[in-house]
Amino acid sequence: MTSHPVLAFIGAGNMARAIIGGLISNGYPADHIWASEPDLSRLADLAAQGLHTTSDNNLAVASADLVVLAVKPQVLKSVAQDIAESTQTHKPLIVSIAAGILSSSIDQWLGGNVAIVRCMPNTPALVQTGASALYANPQVSAEQRLQAETVMQATGIAIWVEQESQLDAVTAVSGSGPAYYFLVMESMIEAGKKLGLSEDTATQLTLQTALGAAKMAASSDVDPAELRRRVTSPKGTTEQAILRFIEGGLPDLFDTAMQACNDRSVELSDELGKD
Template identity: 60%
Template sequence: MSTKPTVAFIGAGNMARAIIGGLLENGYPAERIWATGTRVEKLADLEPLGLCTGSDNDAAARAADILVLAVKPQIMKAVCEAMTAAVVESRPLVVSVAAGIGCDSLDRWLGGDNAIVRCMPNTPSQVQTGASGLYANARVSAEQKARAESLMSGVGLALWVEHEELLHAVTAVSGSGPAYYFLFMEAMIAAGEKLGLSRDVASQLTLQTALGAARMASASELSPSQLRSNVTSPKGTTEQAILSFQAAGLEAAVEQAMQACARRSRELAEQLKG
């Protein structure tokens, strides 16, 4: 047990709690996990799990081998600068799950010369089916990379990108991606109702179909394109739906939406540099 690194979460919101849940489900010792926050009720929910909880960020930073920054981007600078001395003293691996704030800014706010991993997770991490893109700065060792990957693998898929700029693309694909599928589900449910189904039946069929398609695509060695082709018989019902989507410009609309997402991600990053 003593070989397990101490993981300290600065911020105890939904993403931090999701990662903590993943650690505990994988047998991580609760006494090796710290969580700090300003909302007493959030911390109270975690106390029965056996975690070390409180409001002292400096104490958490000094105890940490891995320091997870999980506060809102708008307050990240103030939070980091307030615990600079503690971070310089302990030199933990810093893992940020805050969108838009670059490694250079985090490093500057934390006193410099820090090993930093930036992570772009998504909301399905809350149900251990997340997808996260990770980027490590030059000070991160191979062992630290493995630790960061293990941390995020507890809540789903964790993949590395070679350049920090690519985290904007990760945001467009997986970070914001769940909302795209929710929108498509909304549209399918509404269309199902117009075809005569009750809302409950249309909802259940839509959600189960989305779940089944995702599981099938994940389990198959075939590409999504080939899987689609396999269920699209010439002159059949599915073909008519697909042709309608294509005539409406679905592929171009998806590309434009994701470009807009990545562009906004870059704009927000510029605003948050501080």
């Protein structure tokens, strides 16, 4: 292994290109990255950045130390089975960012005894502020864990979980989480309009407030609950809004919604991982 392992991306959709872009912007040498993709226009764009490109998945696998499986979950089985022989021959680390498919299923499709890291990224990776959780199967070495972590840190933070089942909870928190915040933003914008603000004004204020609150929480030495208490003056305006949220059951609603997300993630793993 070199200080910059050769990477191969099987699939060059939005998430793969976000990771590649993050790697390159952080100084990763483009000529250490392969991309395999049937869409020739995507390959042309990546080749222009200095990547090796191909439509032959097996060629990419044979050239790499670490292979990122960045295809849709519905086609992962066929893709994995197609590269099984190359994987068994060259023994790269496999990193799967396909949602919902267990490492045991991927291992079986690849021929067995394969070092696999499952990763659950989220869409803010597209703007380099992603949150990814990773799980390593027993075949993954300490060096390979570091390599996988380095790849995913190119688009934000990367956090390890020790039990694969925890990725279902990760899906409920960060994987699907951006949509929760988008819904809150939608609701605040609509409420602002009803209170007399223009759509543009309500939108700008809502988005900047969300950005500011997230930055404050991320940089603070206290938890979000304490930050909320600090801006909620007794008998003040903020308190009135918070009381309505609590009376309306917002905390319980989040609990119910995220449990449903977790449960659906478990169901999808069962459905997509079938032989």
